[in-house]
Amino acid sequence: MLKIKNLHASVEGEKILKGINLEINPGEVHAIMGPNGSGKSTLASVIAGNEDFEVTEGDILFEKANISELSPEERAHKGIFLSFQYPVEIPGVSVTNFIKTSINQVRKSRGQKDMPANEMLKKIREKSALLEMDRKFLSRSLNEGFSGGEKKRNEIFQMAMLEPKLAILDETDSGLDIDALRIVSDGVNRLKTKDNATLVITHYQRLLDYVVPDVVHVLMDGKIVKSGGKELAKELEERGYDWLKEERAEMTS
Amino acid sequence: MELKEKLMSSYLAFEEHVDLENDIHQVRNKAIKFFEQTGFPTKKLEAWKYTSLNSILKEDYSIFPKKEDAIDYKDIKKYLIHDIDTYTIVFVDGIYSSHLSRTTHDKLDACLMSSALDKEKYKPVIDKYFNKIVPEESMSSLNTAFAKEGAYIRIPKNVVAEKPIQVMNFFTSNEAALMIQPRNLIIAEEGAHVQIIERHQSLTENPVLTNSVTEVYVGKNAEVDYYKIQNDKTSSSLIDNTFIKQERDSVCSMHTFSLGGKITRNNLKFYQHGENCNSILKGVTILEGKQHVDHNTLVHHTQPNCESHQDYKGIFSEKSVGVFNGNVLVDRIAQKTNAFQSNNNIIIDDTATCNSKPQLEIFADDVKCSHGCTIGQLDNEALYYMRSRGIPKKEARALLMFAFANNVLDSVKIPEIKKRITKQIALKLGVELGFNL
Numbered sequence: 042m043l044k045i046k047n048l049h050a051s052v053e054g055e056k057i058l059k060g061i062n063l064e065i066n067p068g069e070v071h072a073i074m075g076p077n078g079s080g081k082s083t084l085a086s087v088i089a090g091n092e093d094f095e096v097t098e099g100d101i102l103f104e105k106a107n108i109s110e111l112s113p114e115e116r117a118h119k120g121i122f123l124s125f126q127y128p129v130e131i132p133g134v135s136v137t138n139f140i141k142t143s144i145n146q147v148r149k150s151r152g153q154k155d156m157p158a159n160e161m162l163k164k165i166r167e168k169s170a171l172l173e174m175d176r177k178f179l180s181r182s183l184n185e186g187f188s189g190g191e192k193k194r195n196e197i198f199q200m201a202m203l204e205p206k207l208a209i210l211d212e213t214d215s216g217l218d219i220d221a222l223r224i225v226s227d228g229v230n231r232l233k234t235k236d237n238a239t240l241v242i243t244h245y246q247r248l249l250d251y252v253v254p255d256v257v258h259v260l261m262d263g264k265i266v267k268s269g270g271k272e273l274a275k276e277l278e279e280r281g282y283d284w285l286k287e288e289r290a291e292m293t294s
Numbered sequence: 295m296e297l298k299e300k301l302m303s304s305y306l307a308f309e310e311h312v313d314l315e316n317d318i319h320q321v322r323n324k325a326i327k328f329f330e331q332t333g334f335p336t337k338k339l340e341a342w343k344y345t346s347l348n349s350i351l352k353e354d355y356s357i358f359p360k361k362e363d364a365i366d367y368k369d370i371k372k373y374l375i376h377d378i379d380t381y382t383i384v385f386v387d388g389i390y391s392s393h394l395s396r397t398t399h400d401k402l403d404a405c406l407m408s409s410a411l412d413k414e415k416y417k418p419v420i421d422k423y424f425n426k427i428v429p430e431e432s433m434s435s436l437n438t439a440f441a442k443e444g445a446y447i448r449i450p451k452n453v454v455a456e457k458p459i460q461v462m463n464f465f466t467s468n469e470a471a472l473m474i475q476p477r478n479l480i481i482a483e484e485g486a487h488v489q490i491i492e493r494h495q496s497l498t499e500n501p502v503l504t505n506s507v508t509e510v511y512v513g514k515n516a517e518v519d520y521y522k523i524q525n526d527k528t529s530s531s532l533i534d535n536t537f538i539k540q541e542r543d544s545v546c547s548m549h550t551f552s553l554g555g556k557i558t559r560n561n562l563k564f565y566q567h568g569e570n571c572n573s574i575l576k577g578v579t580i581l582e583g584k585q586h587v588d589h590n591t592l593v594h595h596t597q598p599n600c601e602s603h604q605d606y607k608g609i610f611s612e613k614s615v616g617v618f619n620g621n622v623l624v625d626r627i628a629q630k631t632n633a634f635q636s637n638n639n640i641i642i643d644d645t646a647t648c649n650s651k652p653q654l655e656i657f658a659d660d661v662k663c664s665h666g667c668t669i670g671q672l673d674n675e676a677l678y679y680m681r682s683r684g685i686p687k688k689e690a691r692a693l694l695m696f697a698f699a700n701n702v703l704d705s706v707k708i709p710e711i712k713k714r715i716t717k718q719i720a721l722k723l724g725v726e727l728g729f730n731l
Binding site: 089090091092093112113114116117118122123125128129130131132133134139142143144146147150182199203 | 673675676678679680681682683684685686687689690693694696697698699700701
């Protein structure tokens with residue numbers, strides 16, 4: 042589904058990603074772990090098409106098509122979804138109206154008509170229940186004054202509504218208490234099918250107890266330095282990242 | 295002939311048609327003298343620093359328009375709030391149109407200034423209220439000199455006006471260029487409630503200059519909810535002078551929607567005269583092209599325990615100019631005042647201009663006063679966030695602007711107005727209203 046080849050990216054001239062290779066197939070959950078500043082969020086942004094980042098080398102293929110030059114909205118239309126680490130507050134646009142606009146714009150890009158109002162309502166009701174969201178919540182301005190947990194739940198709610206092929210969860214667990222973490226990860230798990238894929242980006246292993254990855258990658262200094270099964274996450278939790286740094290240093294020397 | 299000279303000689307002609315014995319005439323004489331001395335305001339005055347009237351003073355305006363033009367309801371329907379029951383006072387080229395209006399004397403007065411000024415039975419009210427809170431300034435004095443017609447609205451003690459009252463001014467192509475000076479007087483006595491909608495709308499491309507004065511008296515525990523809709527043609531200009539006096543426990547809110555017009559100047563002054571008053575000033579300005587809107591506001595807190603809230607939003611593109619000069623004056627005795635002011639603006643491209651000038655003078659020491667003004671561009675992070683959800687850049691920009699302005703609409707109490715303004719803003723910004731905000 043997603044194939045990243047030798048991806049280099051920089052922001053304001055500073056190189057952040059230095060040759061990433063990654064392949065994710067339908068039905069798989071991949072996790073990217075790594076210390077702060079290793080480039081995890083940059084990778085998420087670059088896949089989603091954030092124009093602040095410049096791809097200087099390499100390609101991103103999504104369902105075999107090169108998407109490196111596509112705008113964020115075009116990538117969303119193709120079925121890529123990014124759950125933001127810091128969702129943006131947009132006063133004056135309610136949660137409901139935002140998701141309605143979003144869904145109908147995606148449909149429009151696919152040559153479909155607007156979703157009928159009753160169908161939309163039903164879906165909103167169903168998906169908000171999945172995330173245990175209050176009805177009042179839906180009429181509030183998007184992310185404005187939301188707690189950390191509410192923001193993340195709202196992200197997964199949008200994901201549930203949009204039903205993306207590839208969902209990228211950027212630090213979705215940060216700032217969540219244990220209940221919110223359970224609700225959010227339950228949501229993610231229930232949205233999993235054999236046809237979609239999930240890329241979980243996290244600093245901590247905790248989320249991976251709930252959303253169990255098929256493959257774990259370790260990102261350090263803009264490169265994937267190690268990949269393995271879910272047990273790699275446990276090992277990182279216990280041993281930290283330093284041993285990998287040392288291993289790398291030995292390898293390069 | 296310059297406009298000032300023309301107005302001075304017109305005043306002599308005007309005197310031939312009014313009752314010189316009426317006390318009001320002394321007021322008019324004093325006002326024209328003041329105008330004669332000061333003339334039109336120039337950019338040399340601090341309060342007019344960012345707004346020049348030069349471009350609109352060159353026209354050869356008719357000061358006394360001909361008889362009422364035969365316009366039909368269908369010509370003006372779209373400018374009216376017509377889907378709810380209202381009282382409507384319609385002026386065409388400054389002249390009252392009886393067939394387009396629905397006035398009343400039942401429980402309350404929603405009628406004409408001309409009859410209030412002339413008829414004996416209104417004299418006590420006129421003596422008490424007319425021109426009592428209008429400061430000596432050149433534009434308002436000019437209006438006072440020619441004060442003759444406009445809306446006269448009086449809501450007696452404890453009466454709740456059940457229908458909103460619309461005051462509508464239409465301009466036709468009867469004159470090559472037209473200057474009119476409506477004079478409105480609005481009195482909500484103790485415990486009275488009223489909602490008012492005011493609009494100046496040209497039906498022609500001919501130049502129009504309106505210089506209006508509105509006095510609003512809000513009695514004890516009374517409530518006035520006022521909406522000004524300014525969405526005129528780029529051939530029309532408006533100098534709006536509105537003065538509001540509030541007695542204790544009263545609430546007055548003013549929403550000003552400035553969506554079009556050549557030059558629009560809003561002089562909006564609130565004078566609080568009792569404890570526990572609340573003054574609410576809200577504005578949405580969206581301009582493009584060669585249009586200019588200047589909001590000059592004042593809230594004068596003269597008593598303790600009062601509040602004021604000013605919230606003005608502006609979006610400017612393509613050479614348009616926005617000015618906000620918000621004054622808050624808190625007297626020494628006005629302790630425990632809560633005064634808030636915010637003015638946020640978005641500049642869409644680098645040809646548009648925005649001047650924001652908050653001015654707070656606080657002489658009391660136990661008050662909460664805050665002000666904030668911003669001039670910025672659209673939030674790129676918000677744009678990216680929306681685009682990442684599949685909303686294309688153009689739509690995302692429009693939706694963001696819409697949301698920015700739409701915030702001010704939360705406090706609009708008449709749903710039909712909210713709906714209309716929402717739609718107008720959406721149209722202006724190119725937002726498809728698939729979402730029912």
